[in-house]
Amino acid sequence: MVIANKTTPSSPALLSVPIHQSLRSLLPTNRMLNSYLVFLSALVATQVTALPNGAPLTACGSMKPLHVPFIFAQPNSPFTLTVSSATASVGSPITVTLKSTTAATFKGFLVQARSGNSKTALGTFDVSQGTNAGKTLNCPKGTANAVTHKDATLKTEQSFKWTPPASFTGKVTMKATVVEAYALIYRDISSETITVS
Known part of the structure; x- marks a missing residue:
């Protein structure tokens, strides 16, 4: 078997x-x-290379760069945002300067004036004078109320004129987001407080 x-x-x-x-x-x-x-x-x-011609309107509120994940945001910025005066009025615009404090260069940026915790960009920028490779941006509720890069050339300093809105009095601060490279993003760069009268 x-x-x-x-x-x-x-x-x-x-x-x-x-x-x-x-x-x-x-x-x-x-x-x-x-x-x-x-x-x-x-x-x-x-x-x-998606945004070499400046920040899009969709970045106006958050001021976050849209081409990279936000996890790449860096502390300890090598860039400063200064103003020519701590006071401003409609008849007395001020100069806003974004500048490298080291040998670092940057490719992109977005600058706005804001009051307190508001996400609304205030005032008007003028890029026709000074050292800049920037262009204005019409963020919601304004015209030319933000300034951004117009190309991806390496920059060390950018200057713009800013005029506050006629209907506003109070405190504002310049805010910037700077793109040094793909994974080197700096947010919440702030100037000193400006008193608008």
């Missing part, structure tokens, strides 16, 4: 293929990995 040979789960026949070989078949091949890397590189390159 012949008894059929039954294979049990513990039978060596099931282990004839080494476990590491069967697991290897589940992992992506070198060709697949190379494809992923090419795709990611292209995506990063697209994001880096």
